Amino acid sequence: MKLFCDQKDLAxxxxxxxxxxxxxxxxxVLNNVLLxxxxxxxFLSATNLELAISLFIDADVRNEGSITIPARLITxxxxxxxxxxxEMQLADGLSLTIKSKESETKIKGINADEFPLxxxxxxxxxxxxxxxxxxxxxxxxxxxxxxxTAKPVLSGVAFFAxxxxxxxxxxxxxxxxxxKVNLALRVExxxxxxxxxxxxxxLGKVLGKEEHKEVExxxxxxxxxxxxxxxxxxSRLIEGKFPAYEKIFPKTNKTKIEVLEEDLMQTVKxxxxxARENNNNIKLAATNDGVLSLSTDETRVGEEKAKxxxxxxxxxxxxxxxxxxxxxxxSYLDTEKVCVELxxxxxxxxxxPCKEEGYVYIIMPLKV
Numbered sequence: 001m002k003l004f005c006d007q008k009d010l011a012x013x014x015x016x017x018x019x020x021x022x023x024x025x026x027x028x029v030l031n032n033v034l035l036x037x038x039x040x041x042x043f044l045s046a047t048n049l050e051l052a053i054s055l056f057i058d059a060d061v062r063n064e065g066s067i068t069i070p071a072r073l074i075t076x077x078x079x080x081x082x083x084x085x086x087e088m089q090l091a092d093g094l095s096l097t098i099k100s101k102e103s104e105t106k107i108k109g110i111n112a113d114e115f116p117l118x119x120x121x122x123x124x125x126x127x128x129x130x131x132x133x134x135x136x137x138x139x140x141x142x143x144x145x146x147x148x149t150a151k152p153v154l155s156g157v158a159f160f161a162x163x164x165x166x167x168x169x170x171x172x173x174x175x176x177x178x179x180k181v182n183l184a185l186r187v188e189x190x191x192x193x194x195x196x197x198x199x200x201x202x203l204g205k206v207l208g209k210e211e212h213k214e215v216e217x218x219x220x221x222x223x224x225x226x227x228x229x230x231x232x233x234x235s236r237l238i239e240g241k242f243p244a245y246e247k248i249f250p251k252t253n254k255t256k257i258e259v260l261e262e263d264l265m266q267t268v269k270x271x272x273x274x275a276r277e278n279n280n281n282i283k284l285a286a287t288n289d290g291v292l293s294l295s296t297d298e299t300r301v302g303e304e305k306a307k308x309x310x311x312x313x314x315x316x317x318x319x320x321x322x323x324x325x326x327x328x329x330x331s332y333l334d335t336e337k338v339c340v341e342l343x344x345x346x347x348x349x350x351x352x353p354c355k356e357e358g359y360v361y362i363i364m365p366l367k368v
Contacts, residue, residue, distance in 0.1 A: 002089040003037045003067025007081045007100070009057040013044045013074040014230060016055055016209070019202040021071045022048040029114045032068035033075075035088070035096070036112065037061045045118055046071055051199045052118045053206070055231040063089075066112035069096050074107060110364055118234060121225045124218035125191050127161045128184035131207055131215050131228060137179035138204040139170040140359060146172035153240040154193040161187045161219065169245060170197065173364075174323045176245055180337035180358040184214065191219040194238040203233055206229045248362065250350060253341035255317035257286050259310045261338045266329040267294055267306045272323040274299050281366050282326075285318040286310060286342070296323075317342045319349055320366040326351075329361045 017033050025031050025048065034045040042059040045052065067090060077098070078086075087099040096107050138157075146154035151173075166181045203226055207215070212229035224231040263304040268282065275282045277299030285293040290312060295305040319342055330338070335353035342349055345368045351361040 001035075001037045001067065002063040002087070003042055003059045003061045004085050005042055005057060005059040005088050006083070007078060007086050008083045010042075010086065011075075011078050011081075013042075013055055013057050014071070014078055016206055017044045017046040017053045018071050018075055019205055020046040020051045020053040022049055028252040029068055029110050030116075031070060031072070032110055032115070033071040034066065034068050034112060034115045037064050039064075042299065045115070046280070047118060049116065050196060050236050051202060052234040053202075054118060054234075055229075057230075064073050064168050065090055067094065067096055067109045068112055068115050069107050069109040074098075077105065077107070091326055121218045121220045121223045121234065124220045124225065125161075125187070126185075126190065127166060127187055127191075127217050127219070128215065129166055129181050129215050130158040130184070130189065131210055131213055132291065133181045134166075134168075134215050135204055135207040137166075137181050138200055138207070140179050140329075140361075141168050141170040141177040142197050142200045142204065143170070143332070144172060144175050144177040144361075145170040145200075148172075152196055152238050153242055154195050157200045158192065158194050158242040159191045159217070159219075159224070160190070161217075162190040163187060166217075169242070171245060173243075174363065175328075176246075176248070176362045177329065178360050192242070193219055193224050194240065194242055195224055196238060197237050199233075200271050203235075204339065206231060206233060248348065249360070250341065250343055250347060252352065253343055255312065255314040255342040257288055257292060257310050257312050257340040257342070259292060259308055259340065261330060261333055261335055263308055264292075264338065265327065267308055268323055268326050271296050271304050271306060272327065274301055276325045277301055279366075280323045280325075281320055281346040282323045283318065283320050283368060284340075285316075286312055286340075287316050288312060317344070318368065319345050320368045321349060321363050322366060325363045328348055333359075 029211040036043040041056040043056045045054040091097045158169045169178045206288045218225040275296040292310045337354040337356045348362045
């Protein structure tokens, strides 16, 4: 293998595929990135057997070939080179020589034959969505997935595609987030998959760096493939049936509150400093005089009470919520005003952007 490529392109590609490397791999080759020179491209792949990321960059290939190289080492090394043409060549069988104008190094690798095959998505059903919209959906939902793997389906993010809408949903049974995304192409047959939340987090990081405006998603029985530009992200799926979550959506509300998102977030942050001593329990009370009172019971470190101006429609109401669950959603809504809908102190609270359709976040109440 011998090729020439741009340092900037290689550094970018290495940073992308590194997102598929897990820190606790038991197989040495899983800590490596596969480099494969073929045609006029350099293909790069990495996998942890749950997630695989592949992409290619343009290269002047003189001799085709392949090898796997320690991912962290080559990524750190290439990032420290100047943005210029670099030469890469296999030397002594399992060593990769990297030459630039000012330096030459040799990195020992592992035979490419030991690298796992990246599974192909068989008989997929394809949908297309805006890169920006999918990235926003991921940011607004993935944090609600469960950290506990005892119930595997709750540790994933569900994708439901039907007609012209893709729904992205995550829940840990105490809160739930759903974002609807318009599809570029109508889906005739409904499809659904549950993808591990960690994979979706890495997908979000890739989408945040991509300039391509569209993502192609391929659904199949055991895998899901996301294509954006020259990058392909393949994920295994979580087996099982996602909860019939729409049944818990409140059909009506007794109280609807409009409040400035930034004001609410800063106030909850302050009160949560004290609520940590009380299982993050904070109390919200809305009254018809246009005031939202927020407080926590006196704890070992103290207490705080605060008031915010609101627009309220409906009855006076109160509820106790987990402050961290509330802060999680406020951190990602990027909206001027949020609407909080309440029924009673035993029913879930619904949080939405006031002037935007398609997103809903539900928090189960705590004891008042």
